Structures are given as structure tokens and as C-alpha cells.
Amino acid sequence: MRGVVWLRRDLRLQDQPALTAACVDCTDVIPLFVFDDPLLGSRQFGSPCVTFMVSCLDEFAGALAARGLAIQWRRGNQIEEVIRFVTDVKADAIYWNRDYEPAAIGRDRKIQQALMARGVAVHTFKDHVVFEAEEIRGSTGDPLQRYSAYRARWWARWHAATPPLLPSPARLLGQRAGAPPPQNALPTAENLGYQTAPLFIKPGEKEAQRRLRWFLDGPVHTYVEGRNLPAIDGTSKLSPHFRFGTLSVRTAVHAALGTLTTGGHRSRRDVLTWVDELIWREFFQQILSAFPQVVSGPFRGKDGLPRPRPAGAEWNRLYAAWSEGQTGYPLVDAGMRQLNQTGWMHNRVRMVVASFLIKDLRIDWQSGERYFMQRLIDADLAANNGNWQWASSTGTDSMPGYRIFNPMLQSRKFDPEGVYIRQYVPELAAVPADRIHAPHLMTQEEQVVTGCHIGIDYPLPIVDHRQAREEYLALGKLKGTR
Numbered sequence: 102m103r104g105v106v107w108l109r110r111d112l113r114l115q116d117q118p119a120l121t122a123a124c125v126d127c128t129d130v131i132p133l134f135v136f137d138d139p140l141l142g143s144r145q146f147g148s149p150c151v152t153f154m155v156s157c158l159d160e161f162a163g164a165l166a167a168r169g170l171a172i173q174w175r176r177g178n179q180i181e182e183v184i185r186f187v188t189d190v191k192a193d194a195i196y197w198n199r200d201y202e203p204a205a206i207g208r209d210r211k212i213q214q215a216l217m218a219r220g221v222a223v224h225t226f227k228d229h230v231v232f233e234a235e236e237i238r239g240s241t242g243d244p245l246q247r248y249s250a251y252r253a254r255w256w257a258r259w260h261a262a263t264p265p266l267l268p269s270p271a272r273l274l275g276q277r278a279g280a281p282p283p284q285n286a287l288p289t290a291e292n293l294g295y296q297t298a299p300l301f302i303k304p305g306e307k308e309a310q311r312r313l314r315w316f317l318d319g320p321v322h323t324y325v326e327g328r329n330l331p332a333i334d335g336t337s338k339l340s341p342h343f344r345f346g347t348l349s350v351r352t353a354v355h356a357a358l359g360t361l362t363t364g365g366h367r368s369r370r371d372v373l374t375w376v377d378e379l380i381w382r383e384f385f386q387q388i389l390s391a392f393p394q395v396v397s398g399p400f401r402g403k404d405g406l407p408r409p410r411p412a413g414a415e416w417n418r419l420y421a422a423w424s425e426g427q428t429g430y431p432l433v434d435a436g437m438r439q440l441n442q443t444g445w446m447h448n449r450v451r452m453v454v455a456s457f458l459i460k461d462l463r464i465d466w467q468s469g470e471r472y473f474m475q476r477l478i479d480a481d482l483a484a485n486n487g488n489w490q491w492a493s494s495t496g497t498d499s500m501p502g503y504r505i506f507n508p509m510l511q512s513r514k515f516d517p518e519g520v521y522i523r524q525y526v527p528e529l530a531a532v533p534a535d536r537i538h539a540p541h542l543m544t545q546e547e548q549v550v551t552g553c554h555i556g557i558d559y560p561l562p563i564v565d566h567r568q569a570r571e572e573y574l575a576l577g578k579l580k581g582t583r
């Protein structure tokens with residue numbers, strides 16, 4: 102029997118349901134990847150994300166080839182290309198792991214119908230999450246809309262029916278030596294119309310496993326505090342690996358919980374807090390699949406929220422300052438420059454810059470969401486949309502008068518010595534810690550001594566935070582609490 106494994110967000114060998122099932126069922130397994138020209142042409146993603154994807158695919162193709170499987174690739178419209186390929190190679194079956202983005206659900210449905218009509222068996226699998234939306238429901242059977250309730254159900258389900266890890270497919274694949282060599286080299290980012298970006302997070306399955314081991318051997322055990330400090334390497338930086346499936350999320354949860362039983366004085370609270378972040382990821386995945394309207398609008402409506410600033414010269418000026426890291430608020434600027442330079446930004450700082458754009462500058466959250474999608478190496482519709490909606494108070498767990506972050510207080514609290522700020526805002530390198538969070542308050546003399554002249558070397562704040570906050574609350578008729 103001949104089976105095609107259509108690879109998408111699952112570029113790995115370990116714990117790979119579609120690949121494993123195909124290896125069990127079929128004597129002849131053909132892995133296929135299709136570069137979706139309409140999606141790539143839409144510029145929804147940027148170079149870091151595309152470079153990361155092609156690098157992961159390249160490594161995965163090598164790993165498959167070493168086990169006798171030659172990856173095949175096509176470019177074009179995914180629906181047409183997949184149907185054509187499966188028909189051309191006269192496959193009996195196709196295998197893929199499910200994707201929960203609304204566009205992907207529609208695409209997969211069309212392919213499934215077309216192939217089944219041609220007599221091809223279609224096998225799809227849960228892979229990208231530990232539990233799919235239907236598996237975690239409220240008592241009425243509806244999707245849960247609050248993270249805390251979702252989290253409680255998630256853990257209950259985990260304890261009731263812990264999902265096992267699949268046996269390594271290496272043995273199954275090992276029997277297939279002698280497959281033809283890969284058809285031709287995979288395209289580079291340039292071939293796909295993007296620049297090859299320097300990768301500050303290394304790609305590939307091996308690297309994902311190495312990074313997971315490194316993280317679970319150390320930083321996870323101080324995660325509750327460490328995750329808030331952008332100056333240290335205190336988080337896993339596994340987000341692009343989860344995005345492209347170079348690491349299975351089940352593997353990560355099992356491995357993290359494994360440290361509780363094998364690690365001696367391991368900090369339970371820290372490890373569980375990290376797993377909770379993976380649950381946030383799944384929460385937003387299920388919100389996206391259950392409420393696809395979030396892609397184009399607010400999850401909960403905009404009641405009581407101020408109208409965003411209208412388009413025009415002022416909008417352009419403020420948005421440009423934000424996106425270029427020239428707002429005069431050092432933590433915001435460091436974050437945006439980190440994003441622009443590396444394709445990644447620390448989560449605490451993502452929250453601060455999102456709050457600043459929406460609440461201080463009153464720019465619509467969709468503009469921020471779009472900018473992040475085009476810059477992030479881990480750009481992911483569910484996580485990005487969910488977090489931007491959370492920040493704008495239009496999303497789940499919304500608290501309209503809250504989450505107006507004070508960028509100077511956040512900076513004092515989470516980067517007290519200004520180490521992170523100095524790394525990305527070098528013009529503030531000589532500014533002492535007690536001034537670096539609000540450098541515009543330096544005296545003329547201090548500006549001379551530090552070589553940083555406000556308004557010349559580093560901008561004055563583009564808005565006054567206190568005033569902007571009051572305006573936001575007044576325009577929305579909201580009661581602020583912090």
C-alpha cells in the first residue's frame with residue numbers, strides 16, 4: 102500500500118502521529134511538503150519565520166533521507182497541488198496532522214472531499230495540541246471562554262487520561278532503506294521571495310530537543326521569577342519549535358512533569374507554571390477553532406472601549422515611532438528593537454509594547470497584530486491574535502480598565518539595572534540605572550555626563566504616559582485600577 106504523509110506544522114520524527122501511522126499501514130511512504138504560494142505571497146509572515154521554516158524542513162528532509170524516505174515538495178495552490186500529487190503517484194491513502202486555523206480547516210475539508218471521491222483513504226490526527234477543542238468543554242458542552250476554567254479542565258483531563266507518547270518511528274523507518282534520493286534541493290527563503298534572515302533561535306528537531314533538555318535542567322526551576330526578566334535567558338525559547346512542530350507539545354509536557362519525579366529539590370510551582378503557559382497556547386488554539394470570527398474582529402465586542410485613533414498624519418507618526426523603537430520609553434524601544442533585530446521578543450515586553458500601542462497611543466490592536474505576524478519567528482495566528490485581543494481587552498479574560506501597563510514601572514521592576522535596555526538601546530549605555538527607566542528626566546548636566554542628549558541622541562517621550570492613560574480611561578468611560 103502507498104501512503105502520502107502531507108507535512109505541515111509537524112517537521113519531526115519523534116511523536117509524529119501521521120508519519121507513524123503511515124509507516125505502520127504502508128509499505129511505500131512518501132512525505133510531501135507544499136509551499137503555499139498564495140499564503141507566501143500574502144506577506145502575512147516575515148523573513149525570520151519563513152527562514153526558520155525552510156531550515157527546519159531542510160534538516161527534517163535530511164533525517165528522513167537517512168532513514169530511506171525522500172521528501173517530495175511542490176509549490177503552488179495547496180489544494181490543487183496536494184490533490185494532483187496524490188493522484189499522480191497513485192497513492193491509496195493520505196495522512197496528515199490537523200491544523201486549527203479557520204483557513205486551514207476549510208482547505209483540509211476540500212482536499213478530504215476531493216480525495217475521498219477519488220477513492221483515496223484520508224487519515225487525520227491530533228498532533229499540534231495535547232487536547233483538541235472538543236476534548237475540553239464546560240458543563241454545558243460549550244467551549245470555555247475563561248483561561249482559569251479551561252486550565253482546570255485541562256489538568257483534570259490530563260490526570261484522567263494522560264496522552265501517551267508514540268514510540269519512536271526510527272525503527273519503522275529503519276526498514277525502508279534504499280528509497281530514491283530527494284528529487285531536488287528544497288527552496289531557500291530567497292527562492293520563496295523572502296530574504297534569508299539571521300536565525301537567533303536555531304532551527305530543527307535536534308536543536309529543539311537540546312534546548313528542551315537545557316531548559317528543564319536549569320531555568321525551568323526558577324521560571325516563576327525568571328520568566329519576567331528580559332535580561333536573562335530564563336524562558337525556553339521553544340515557541341518557533343512548537344509553531345513548526347519540531348518538538349511535540351506532549352513531549353514537552355511529559356518531560357517537564359518528569360523533572361518533578363526525578364529531580365530531587367525541583368520547584369513544583371515553577372515547573373507547573375511553565376506547563377500552564379503551554380495550556381495558554383492550547384487555550385488560544387481552541388478559541389481560534391471554536392470562534393473563527395476572532396481572525397477579523399473582537400472576541401467579545403468593544404463595549405466601553407475607546408475608539409482607536411483615526412488614520413492620518415498623527416497615527417502615522419506614532420505608529421512609526423512605536424515600530425522603530427523610538428518612543429522615548431526605553432523598555433518599549435528595547436522590545437521593538439529586539440523584535441526588529443532578532444525576530445523574537447520577551448513575553449513580558451510583548452505585553453508592555455502591546456499595551457503601549459493600544460492604550461497609550463490608541464492605535465487599533467489589529468495593526469500591532471499584523472506587525473508582530475510579519476516580524477516574529479514564532480508568528481502564530483492563534484497565539485498572536487489571542488494575546489493582542491487580551492492586551493486590548495477585546496478578548497477572553499478581558500478586563501477593560503486594567504492592563505494599562507506603565508512602561509517606566511514595568512522597566513524598574515523587571516529590568517532594574519537596565520541590562521536589557523542597554524543591549525538594544527545603545528544610546529542609553531552610559532545612563533545610570535536610576536535614570537534609565539525615564540531618561541527624559543535627566544538634568545542637562547546628566548545628559549552631558551552620559552553623552553545622551555534627550556531629543557537628539559534619544560527621543561523625548563512621544564506621549565505623556567499618565568495623561569495618555571487618563572485620556573484612554575475617560576474616552577472609554579472606564580474605571581482604571583492601576
Ligand SMILES: Cc1cc2nc3c(=O)[nH]c(=O)nc-3n(C[C@H](O)[C@H](O)[C@H](O)COP(=O)(O)OP(=O)(O)OC[C@H]3O[C@@H](n4cnc5c(N)ncnc54)[C@H](O)[C@@H]3O)c2cc1C
Nearest residue numbers: 336337338339340378379382448451479480481484485488
Ligand atoms: C502581544 C503578544 C503577541 C504574541 N504573539 C505570539 C505568537 O505569534 N506566537 C507565539 O508562539 N507566542 C506569542 N505570544 C506569546 C508569548 O509571548 C510567546 O509564546 C513566548 O514569549 C515565547 O517564548 P518562550 O518559548 O521562551 O516561552 P516560554 O515562557 O518558555 O513558554 C513556553 C511556551 O508556552 C507558550 N506560551 C507562552 N506564553 C504564551 C502566551 N501568552 N500565549 C500563548 N502561548 C504561550 C509558547 O508556545 C511558549 O513557547 C505573544 C504574546 C503577546 C503578549
